[in-house]
Amino acid sequence: MPDLWLWLGTWMPHLMLVPILLPMTTGALMLLLKEEHQRSKIMLSTLSLVLGLVVAIALLHWSSQHPTPGVYLSGNWAAPFGISLVLDRLSALMLVLTYAIALAASVFAMARWYKVGVHFYVLFQFQLMGLAGAFLTGDLFNLFVFFEIMLAASYGLLLHGSGRLRVQAGLHYVAINLVASSLLLIGTSMLYGLTGTLNMADLAQQIPLVVEADRALLHSAAAILATAFLIKAAVWPVNFWLVPGYSAATAPVGALFALMTKVGVYTLLRLWTLMFSSSAGASALFGGQWLMVGGMVTMLVGAIGMLAATRLTYLAGYAAITSSGTLLAATGFGEPALLAGLLYYLPSSTLAVAILFLLADAIDRWRTHGTSQIDLDDEEAPFLSHELLVTDHMNLDDEEQALIGRPIPAAAAFLGLAFLLCTLVVAGLPPLSGFLGKLAMLTALLPLTSAVGSPLLLPTASTWIFFALLIGSGLLALIALTRAGIRHFWAAHERAAPEIRLTEGLAIAALTALVLALTIHAPSALHYTSSTAADLHNPQGYIDAVLQARPIPNPGAAGQEEEAP
Numbered sequence: 060m061p062d063l064w065l066w067l068g069t070w071m072p073h074l075m076l077v078p079i080l081l082p083m084t085t086g087a088l089m090l091l092l093k094e095e096h097q098r099s100k101i102m103l104s105t106l107s108l109v110l111g112l113v114v115a116i117a118l119l120h121w122s123s124q125h126p127t128p129g130v131y132l133s134g135n136w137a138a139p140f141g142i143s144l145v146l147d148r149l150s151a152l153m154l155v156l157t158y159a160i161a162l163a164a165s166v167f168a169m170a171r172w173y174k175v176g177v178h179f180y181v182l183f184q185f186q187l188m189g190l191a192g193a194f195l196t197g198d199l200f201n202l203f204v205f206f207e208i209m210l211a212a213s214y215g216l217l218l219h220g221s222g223r224l225r226v227q228a229g230l231h232y233v234a235i236n237l238v239a240s241s242l243l244l245i246g247t248s249m250l251y252g253l254t255g256t257l258n259m260a261d262l263a264q265q266i267p268l269v270v271e272a273d274r275a276l277l278h279s280a281a282a283i284l285a286t287a288f289l290i291k292a293a294v295w296p297v298n299f300w301l302v303p304g305y306s307a308a309t310a311p312v313g314a315l316f317a318l319m320t321k322v323g324v325y326t327l328l329r330l331w332t333l334m335f336s337s338s339a340g341a342s343a344l345f346g347g348q349w350l351m352v353g354g355m356v357t358m359l360v361g362a363i364g365m366l367a368a369t370r371l372t373y374l375a376g377y378a379a380i381t382s383s384g385t386l387l388a389a390t391g392f393g394e395p396a397l398l399a400g401l402l403y404y405l406p407s408s409t410l411a412v413a414i415l416f417l418l419a420d421a422i423d424r425w426r427t428h429g430t431s432q433i434d435l436d437d438e439e440a441p442f443l444s445h446e447l448l449v450t451d452h453m454n455l456d457d458e459e460q461a462l463i464g465r466p467i468p469a470a471a472a473f474l475g476l477a478f479l480l481c482t483l484v485v486a487g488l489p490p491l492s493g494f495l496g497k498l499a500m501l502t503a504l505l506p507l508t509s510a511v512g513s514p515l516l517l518p519t520a521s522t523w524i525f526f527a528l529l530i531g532s533g534l535l536a537l538i539a540l541t542r543a544g545i546r547h548f549w550a551a552h553e554r555a556a557p558e559i560r561l562t563e564g565l566a567i568a569a570l571t572a573l574v575l576a577l578t579i580h581a582p583s584a585l586h587y588t589s590s591t592a593a594d595l596h597n598p599q600g601y602i603d604a605v606l607q608a609r610p611i612p613n614p615g616a617a618g619q620e621e622e623a624p
Contacts, residue, residue, distance in 0.1 A: 072131040075144050077114045078154055078191035081107055086184035094177055101169055104180040108165055111187070112158040115151070122151040123587055126594070128601055130197070130608040138605050139258035143197035145605055148591040149402070153194040153325055156406045157318055159573060160413050161187050164311035167417055167566035172220070172309045179219055186212035186315065193322055197605055199247050199257040202326065206243065210236050213319065216312045217304060228307035235300045239290040246284030253277055260605035263333045263598060267340035278345055281334065285327060285346060292323030293383045295357045301380060302364065306372035310420030313372065314413040320383045321409055328390050332595040333602075347391045351521065354388025355528055362532035365539040371419035374543060375412055378485050381532055382408035388525055389500055395592045396503035402588035404496025407577055411484035411493065414570045418478055421559055422547050425474075470559045475548050477567050482544065484574060486537035487529070492577040497529055499585065
């Protein structure tokens with residue numbers, strides 16, 4: 060094993076390319092295959108995802124052993140002039156989370172959903188490429204490029220399966236994300252005009268040097284840039300698109316989209332701790348109060364939305380909003396201990412939301428006797444009739460009737476236990492990781508309640524409000540999810556037992572196992588997130604690693620220089 064990790068350390072800069080190049084190559088190869096070769100596409104996609112997850116875990120292990128971030132210089136050009144890929148503890152954590160959820164969603168889609176449209180797995184791979192690139196890039200312009208790749212694929216995935224609801228929600232989703240992309244490009248251009256660079260590490264060095272006359276313009280550019288990411292992070296009041304959009308998507312796409320809001324949170328966390336750290340001069344901690352206030356309002360809106368939701372997919376969407384608000388508010392306080400709890404809570408809540416989207420499909424199909432994942436309102440029933448016939452026909456396909464046993468109550472028990480686990484995590488109840496993450500944040504908040512203020516000079520009342528919202532949002536989520544559980548499980552004794560296909564059960568079980576693993580290995584995970592939080596609040600190590608990285612010498616070029624007269 061030591062030899063293996065030594066080899067990994069030698070090749071680590073090149074392994075950083077794998078999470079991006081692997082889905083890009085896989086998607087391109089699948090485009091060459093006709094739609095009739097679905098089994099080949101499934102096998103190719105699954106192999107790619109498994110290999111990507113293995114590489115992501117290897118990179119996570121490497122980053123946990125090396126406090127200095129790894130840097131890959133594209134084209135062998137030194138920063139800030141070349142394109143840099145940077146791997147630190149935070150990006151490694153997000154890569155593992157991304158590939159784990161993507162693999163589970165892909166396996167779940169094998170049951171039926173890949174057949175209701177064309178190029179499902181192709182779009183899936185390109186979506187994964189955009190997500191991985193956004194987590195690894197160290198350059199603002201390439202962040203924009205990977206965002207566009209991610210969004211372009213998500214447009215096709217959201218519309219996968221057609222139908223009026225999906226088209227309507229898809230148009231809203233496309234429109235709001237086009238606005239966000241425009242704001243991202245405008246903010247990036249303004250920052251480049253002020254600082255002369257787009258490299259994130261170099262930006263962190265240039266921002267304290269901006270002249271006072273341009274300080275207001277700098278803050279305006281940062282605010283425009285942050286607005287684009289806040290839209291992606293589903294902050295109130297620009298989160299109206301999320302619940303209709305995510306609930307209209309097919310179940311595996313909804314599970315993958317659970318990661319999309321976390322991209323916005325990740326980017327805000329990355330840029331805010333780099334560009335506006337305590338060493339940023341007159342711009343130190345700029346925008347922290349807005350993050351904190353916006354996050355707390357988003358928590359409240361999400362919790363109330365969960366209480367008002369009647370569909371399981373709406374519950375999952377509002378749970379994603381509540382989770383995002385919690386993360387943004389905790390980020391705004393600027394406390395390393397609070398950030399450590401936040402980073403532990405992030406994968407737990409994301410996994411729980413992804414499981415909820417997958418469960419919603421199985422439970423709704425059970426409730427409607429295998430007809431559709433979408434509730435049948437009277438005004439929608441005529442339009443959905445063709446889709447229902449297609450789905451019902453797929454349910455009767457003899458070749459794919461691989462069930463978890465026979466249609467017996469054990470399947471209902473499986474769904475019920477998975478739903479109970481999601482309830483405990485989302486509500487933050489013991490003994491699972493959702494409770495441990497919230498407990499870590501509450502513990503970090505207690506010293507602030509008696510202090511004059513946080514590093515942002517926030518009043519003590521703000522700390523108490525966030526403290527109350529952490530507990531209150533969990534209580535509202537518990538009420539909403541308990542009510543849904545009673546409705547779908549306890550009040551459903553006269554229905555036939557649900558039918559769950561083997562791939563669906565495996566996907567749900569794998570994600571629940573990850574939640575349990577986070578709980579069992581909580582000390583190790585919290586140690587990792589504490590180290591990550593310390594690195595984020597001391598960004599000089601990131602800056603030095605990127606700007607001091609040197610191109611690999613080219614022996615051939617050196618020989619030519621020596622032979623030159």
